[in-house]
Amino acid sequence: MTRNALRLSYVWRIGLLASSSLAIVNAAQAADPLVKACAKNGEFVIGFSQANNAEPYRQHVNDELQAAAKAVPQFTLQIADGAGNVNTQTSQVDNFITQKVDLLLISPFEAAPLTPAVKRAMDAGIPVIELDRKTNGEAGKDYTSFIGGDNYKIALAAGQYTSKTLLPDGGEAAVLEGLPSSTPAVERLNGFKDGVKANPKIQIVAEQAADWLPDKAQTAFAAMLQAHPDIKMVYASNDMMAAGALLAAKGAGKTVKIIGTDGLPGPAGGIEAVAKGDWSATFTYPTGAKEAIDMAKSVLLDCASSVPATVTVDTTAITPDNAKQMMGK
Known part of the structure; x- marks a missing residue:
């Protein structure tokens, strides 16, 4: 083997050793725990x-x-x-x-x-x-x-349920949005609107933020019903706003299909509201x-x-x- 060939072989082996050492170091670093003070019996x-x-x-x-x-x-x-x-x-x-x-x-x-x-x-x-x-x-x-949860997919399912089951023949719908600066509010609004697109006969005639609060939802939905008396259903981005929407509908003497989100248990929760027939549906958010x-x-x-x-x-x-x-x- 020539001197140049020997030199190239030596350089190649040194490079290989360096690469291997770097890989070992990187692997060790990657294996470091997320916190140093972790222990089975720690407090x-x-x-x-x-x-x-x-x-x-x-x-x-x-x-x-x-x-x-x-x-x-x-x-x-x-x-x-x-x-x-x-x-x-x-x-x-x-x-x-x-x-x-x-x-x-x-x-x-x-x-x-x-x-x-x-x-x-x-x-x-x-x-x-x-x-x-x-x-x-x-x-x-x-x-x-x-x-x-996947807020977009949950709301998409609510929109699809509206399209196929609640308003198969179409009609006017409304949306009560949560706090607009929170990610679930934006994702649920977009998901529901995309879900009802499956039925072109459905028109969303009103949407308003009620910040997750029942009193704001009641006021907002009462105004919606006044401006659009033919609203057939409302999608509320949480159960509390759905409860507010029900009070507004009762106050206006109207029967409106209501969908909530959260599926809370207990006497004031969405599950019981659906069981009693006050709402059409809610979607649990574990x-x-x-x-x-x-x-x-x-x-x-x-x-x-x-x-x-x-x-x-x-x-x-x-x-x-x-x-x-x-x-x-």
Whole structure:
């Protein structure tokens, strides 16, 4: 072998060794756990920044989270009520960062204003799981994971149910949107509007934001019925607004088909409203509480090096066919 050939062979082997060493280092780095202080028998504090405890769905989330966390002796769950105020919620997230909680759960009241607070938590080395609502950015990068239902698909199903079952012959429809600056409100509005496109005889003659609140929904829908007395159905982006729409319809002396979203249990929930015949349907929006605590176990107890960027929880359509069977479940 010539001297040049020997030199090339030597350079090639050195390059191969360097590449192999780099690959080993990269693999080791990739295998690092998401948090350093993870341990099977450790004790961990999980902070949860809730958007607004006053909403029945939010309280339902809290109840299920507390039950799931209680089953894990190593976990202490602290819940802070954002009270529907982005400044309050931001301060509470910053307090959790100062406390150095081991993991942060958050349901942001609004997306953009809470994005910087989530970034500060991530920069502080605290994994952030967003529940039900998202901040701006990319799951798995700007925050650890998102757990929730597919709001667009849930609303799409509601629109398709309207097209095929509620208004097969067409007619006028209305939409009560949630808080426009929250991601579920936008996704549910777009999903429903796309779903009813399956029936060109249906016209959406009115849509208005009622910010998830029953009193605002009642006022808004009363005005809609006055302006459009031939409205046959209304899609409400949550059960609370559906309840407000029912009061408005009764006040106007009209019978209107109503679809809610959340499928809350209990006497004031959507499941019973469908079972009683007050509403035509609602679509469950599971809390994701069990999935969130399971993910926290993976991160804090099992020292996971990665978790799914998105976990989608399934929905169930609650209609007159299954409402009574679903009560109490």
